[in-house]
Amino acid sequence: MAPKTVLITGCSSGIGLALAVRLARDKQRRFRGRSGALAAAAGPALGRTLEIKQLDVCDEGSIRACLDSIPGRHIDILVSNAGVGMAGPLECQSLAAMQSLMDTNFFGLVRLVKEVLPDMKRRRGGHIVVISSIMGLQGIVFNDIYSASKFAVEGFCESLVVQALRFNVAISLVEPGPVMTEFEMKLYEEAERADYSRTDPETAEIFTNVYLKNSRDVFTSLGQTPEDIAEHTLRVIEAARPPFRHQTNVAYTPMAALKHADPSGALITDAFYKLVFKYDAVLRFGLRAIRLLRWKAQKVKAGVRLLGFK
Ligand SMILES: NC(=O)C1=CN([C@@H]2O[C@H](COP(=O)(O)OP(=O)(O)OC[C@H]3O[C@@H](n4cnc5c(N)ncnc54)[C@H](OP(=O)(O)O)[C@@H]3O)[C@@H](O)[C@H]2O)C=CC1
Numbered sequence: 163m164a165p166k167t168v169l170i171t172g173c174s175s176g177i178g179l180a181l182a183v184r185l186a187r188d189k190q191r192r193f194r195g196r197s198g199a200l201a202a203a204a205g206p207a208l209g210r211t212l213e214i215k216q217l218d219v220c221d222e223g224s225i226r227a228c229l230d231s232i233p234g235r236h237i238d239i240l241v242s243n244a245g246v247g248m249a250g251p252l253e254c255q256s257l258a259a260m261q262s263l264m265d266t267n268f269f270g271l272v273r274l275v276k277e278v279l280p281d282m283k284r285r286r287g288g289h290i291v292v293i294s295s296i297m298g299l300q301g302i303v304f305n306d307i308y309s310a311s312k313f314a315v316e317g318f319c320e321s322l323v324v325q326a327l328r329f330n331v332a333i334s335l336v337e338p339g340p341v342m343t344e345f346e347m348k349l350y351e352e353a354e355r356a357d358y359s360r361t362d363p364e365t366a367e368i369f370t371n372v373y374l375k376n377s378r379d380v381f382t383s384l385g386q387t388p389e390d391i392a393e394h395t396l397r398v399i400e401a402a403r404p405p406f407r408h409q410t411n412v413a414y415t416p417m418a419a420l421k422h423a424d425p426s427g428a429l430i431t432d433a434f435y436k437l438v439f440k441y442d443a444v445l446r447f448g449l450r451a452i453r454l455l456r457w458k459a460q461k462v463k464a465g466v467r468l469l470g471f472k
């Protein structure tokens with residue numbers, strides 16, 4: 163099988179970086195890629211199965227220049243990963259910042275697909291893999307704009323997939339829950355800088371003392387590594403019949419199921435309300451228990467390695 167050309171956006175850190183490194187180091191050398199800035203992590207794969215390119219998903223010219231530099235503009239797999247986060251009370255966020263987030267997370271994908279899909283349709287083959295989020299299926303308190311951007315991504319792909327299939331082009335949405343990357347750190351840094359005088363004291367208190375505190379615990383207890391997401395994405399890429407949706411974190415599957423179990427929306431809204439405002443002690447206890455179990459599991463794994471079993 164000839165190696166496949168993969169274009170991954172947003173490779174300077176996090177999921178994009180882990181995926182680019184994973185594909186470039188594929189033992190069977192099935193992938194050839196061009197991506198963002200990641201020379202340091204690429205090691206010996208650089209220049210052989212990995213090439214680095216500048217690409218701004220908010221700039222059509224930059225996308226076109228990147229594609230034009232690829233022989234025959236031939237891309238087998240596009241991984242649309244570039245994205246930014248935003249969390250906090252709506253009143254504290256400027257419209258310009260919201261529009262910029264939509265421009266990256268949603269229109270960035272649209273710009274890429276507009277450039278790549280016609281070539282894939284002509285060739286009657288290709289795969290567009292989109293790093294969406296569990297928040298593209300269910301909103302989470304104080305993530306109003308970010309979640310809206312991922313809902314837009316999901317709606318766009320859901321509409322497009324049927325037409326694409328007619329041309330033998332697959333579309334897949336990868337839907338991670340929390341992942342431990344710079345994404346999380348950037349959110350906390352922004353929260354430190356935010357001007358909470360733009361909202362009422364009660365909302366500010368809920369965001370900083372309830373949401374942010376629990377969110378940190380959620381990331382440490384339920385968060386996946388970017389390498390985990392790279393493995394999940396690889397499985398989606400390798401599949402003989404790629405799934406349209408793929409959730410990476412089983413802890414979040416009940417959340418999405420609850421939404422669809424009750425079309426009125428009462429079940430899921432009520433569950434979230436209670437988790438945030440009523441049973442937060444239970445939530446914290448549960449998260450602590452999960453952290454402890456994960457820590458124990460790591461120790462066991464390390465012990466097994468030490469004994470030479472792996
Ligand atoms: N971390 C998480 O908890 C989750 C993340 N996701 C999604 O995963 C994707 C990757 O995020 P993650 O790895 O966590 O975060 P990181 O912040 O580590 O990585 C984001 C990447 O996107 C790039 N990027 C941002 N804007 C642009 C742009 N205009 N053009 C090109 N590249 C850009 C960044 O590059 P640079 O900084 O150089 O601009 C960076 O390489 C995002 O789409 C995010 O929404 C989904 C679920 C959970």
Ligand SMILES: CC1=C(/C=C/C(C)=C/C=C/C(C)=C/C=O)C(C)(C)CCC1
Nearest residue numbers: 295296297302339340376377380437438
């Ligand atoms: C589950 C849960 C919470 C937080 C979830 C978070 C913080 C999820 C983050 C997901 C991300 C970052 C997805 C990125 O695309 C709360 C509201 C604290 C309390 C209620 C239960």
